[in-house]
């Protein structure tokens with residue numbers, strides 16, 4: 203309907219058509235407050251860039267969007283609570299700055315991006331930006347740590363945003379890059395002091411260190427070639443996003459696992475020879491746990507007058523998020539590949555990591571350095587088992603989404619031990635049989651499948667969403 207036609211309608215019918223847009227100055231304020239970065243914590247992409255106009259004049263352009271937290275119109279995602287006025291909807295406090303692809307993501311998957319969650323993201327990004335711009339000490343250190351690591355410190359302190367504590371953590375994130383702590387000295391090989399093999403092992407260690415240095419140097423050289431900044435003096439520390447791949451190697455025969463997962467990582471590099479001829483090298487990788495993978499790899503290789511030190515460890519970071527596989531644009535891991543990798547690790551294979559020689563989010567494996575870095579496993583058997591179990595449930599939920607053509611909504615109860623994979627699949631099959639062929643626009647639910655504590659679990663389908671949830675006897679569910 204054209205706006206002019208709409209104007210002619212009585213207000214009662216016009217209401218749904220109105221959108222309360224932000225003013226141009228509110229949009230500018232939102233972009234500035236977010237530091238012209240996407241406010242989603244796993245994205246943080248810069249939205250603004252230099253742009254040369256057709257007439258040759260240099261200006262700027264951006265690929266950002268000021269999104270409404272509570273919807274701009276009555277039928278948008280995240281409808282505004284009753285009583286929220288148009289002025290409040292158009293206000294700075296109801297806006298979040300994101301890149302254009304995240305803007306689409308938060309509106310299309312609004313059950314995952316609730317208003318509360320977006321308000322939290324807005325608050326953290328704007329606070330972090332405020333501190334990076336106004337606090338001299340934090341401003342200094344923030345330039346040396348990655349945007350994701352920097353914001354993560356604010357997320358870890360989100361409840362009280364204690365400035366003293368944040369300042370200490372930002373400083374220590376900076377210092378941990380120096381990788382000179384004693385814990386990371388040497389490799390994980392340990393040999394009794396009197397053992398006759400000691401000299402041999404020493405040689406192996408020296409060899410390993412030698413190859414760590416060469417591998418790091420190859421990658422560093424390739425990264426440094428991508429730096430276009432005319433002010434870079436070829437000595438300073440540089441930092442990039444880089445794609446890494448984690449796989450596993452059979453410790454007995456050296457066989458390499460066919461499955462691997464890609465992760466976006468921060469990569470730091472520095473290499474120069476001092477006037478006295480001594481070599482200085484720093485190379486570090488730190489992956490961010492993405493929505494599809496909760497492994498975290500930290501690698502650091504550093505060489506100075508005290509010698510070469512390598513530390514390379516794999517840990518778990520949080521729970522596997524059910525949001526995985528939702529966004530086709532993200533690093534193309536599949537849950538089945540993740541399960542295959544976790545399974546080989548659980549069978550005792552050793553993790554290994556490959557690093558891309560191209561900086562940025564490249565998925566081109568040809569550019570991965572062909573020799574992997576060894577990684578020391580810091581996950582317990584229980585952690586691995588628990589992650590595998592969760593991954594298998596997510597895999598099954600994705601399978602159900604395909605079978606039904608519905609969206610699966612994850613609940614805590616879905617991940618409870620009592621609800622095993624067989625029960626889930628059977629419940630879904632029975633309900634589909636009971637409801638007949640698609641399209642499943644109607645509603646339905648199973649009988650109680652299992653008890654979790656004193657709560658009965660049912661599978662319920664409603665408005666295109668599948669969900670395992672608690673049975674409520676007083677609720678009237680329409681059945682066909």
Ligand SMILES: [Zn+2]
Nearest residue numbers: 240245301304
């Ligand atoms: Zn984004």
